[in-house]
Amino acid sequence: MEVNFFLLLLSLLGLVSFLKRSFSLLHWLYASFLRHPKDLKRVYGPWAVVTGATDGIGLAMSVQLARRGMHLVLVGRNSGRLKKATEHILARCGDAKVRTVVWDLAEDAAGGGGAERLREAIEGVDVGVLLNCAGVTYAGAAYFHEAEERVWREVVKVNVDGTSHVTRVVLPKMVNRRRGAVVNVGSASTVALPSFPLHAIYAATKAGCGSAVLGGGRGGAAPQSRGADALSRCGRATSVLVGPTGHGLFDVETVVSAYG
Numbered sequence: 372m373e374v375n376f377f378l379l380l381l382s383l384l385g386l387v388s389f390l391k392r393s394f395s396l397l398h399w400l401y402a403s404f405l406r407h408p409k410d411l412k413r414v415y416g417p418w419a420v421v422t423g424a425t426d427g428i429g430l431a432m433s434v435q436l437a438r439r440g441m442h443l444v445l446v447g448r449n450s451g452r453l454k455k456a457t458e459h460i461l462a463r464c465g466d467a468k469v470r471t472v473v474w475d476l477a478e479d480a481a482g483g484g485g486a487e488r489l490r491e492a493i494e495g496v497d498v499g500v501l502l503n504c505a506g507v508t509y510a511g512a513a514y515f516h517e518a519e520e521r522v523w524r525e526v527v528k529v530n531v532d533g534t535s536h537v538t539r540v541v542l543p544k545m546v547n548r549r550r551g552a553v554v555n556v557g558s559a560s561t562v563a564l565p566s567f568p569l570h571a572i573y574a575a576t577k578a579g580c581g582s583a584v585l586g587g588g589r590g591g592a593a594p595q596s597r598g599a600d601a602l603s604r605c606g607r608a609t610s611v612l613v614g615p616t617g618h619g620l621f622d623v624e625t626v627v628s629a630y631g
């Protein structure tokens with residue numbers, strides 16, 4: 372029988388591509404639904420620093436961390452909301468220790484004493500996890516030229532400057548201890564969609580944070596990548612991809628606890 376090598380080669384390429392995609396899907400299913408959650412406290416250390424912890428995903432994840440026996444340092448710009456978040460967490464996990472740090476990541480990411488306050492709050496404690504969850508976007512969809520200067524600048528300040536400054540405070544201790552996990556909360560706007568024209572700056576900031584934490588590796592979507600730069604020396608750098616929540620569609624706390 373005559374063999375058409377061209378067709379054979381194409382079939383082989385198709386098979387390899389199919390297997391690669393199937394493996395990615397199976398790995399995602401396993402990681403999302405079957406794999407046992409890691410003992411974060413033992414693997415990385417007993418304290419977690421969480422930004423954006425006063426609301427939404429950050430608050431829900433703080434509760435989950437506390438349920439796993441972690442103690443928390445909550446970073447936020449408003450002491451009243453930090454107090455409320457602390458009460459919310461302690462009502463669910465009375466054993467957790469919670470410290471709070473007031474730091475407005477839009478107004479004074481670099482100055483204003485926020486970094487110093489965080490440094491003091493984590494003095495002498497073993498911070499194993501940094502969860503960068505603070506994030507803002509425009510109030511509504513808008514083309515870039517329509518977005519107010521003040522608004523898009525705040526998006527860049529909080530999502531990029533703020534995240535970077537907080538990470539710079541926490542990371543050195545992780546590097547010294549050679550363990551730790553940095554998690555930047557990303558967005559589906561960076562990868563699930565080919566472009567996100569009506570939130571362009573927001574999508575850009577989320578892609579940037581993904582790349583930064585992954586050390587130039589794949590941003591946004593990478594579920595559990597090892598950073599390629601200094602981060603890899605302390606353990607794991609992860610950028611998590613988050614789809615839309617809120618708007619009454621999902622209860623954030625339920626979704627976060629379901630994913631563990």
Ligand SMILES: NC(=O)c1ccc[n+]([C@@H]2O[C@H](COP(=O)([O-])OP(=O)(O)OC[C@H]3O[C@@H](n4cnc5c(N)ncnc54)[C@H](OP(=O)(O)O)[C@@H]3O)[C@@H](O)[C@H]2O)c1
Nearest residue numbers: 423424425426427428475476477505506558613614615616
């Ligand atoms: N919700 C979604 O559908 C969705 C989708 C994709 C990605 N994400 C990402 O997931 C993360 C959490 O989203 P979310 O919807 O749960 O957020 P959220 O409910 O709107 O809460 C935002 C958090 O960020 C804090 N924050 C805002 N500006 C700040 C500033 N200048 N300084 C310090 N903290 C500040 C807020 O603190 P205050 O209490 O002081 O306001 C609040 O704790 C964000 O990074 C977001 O980009 C969300």
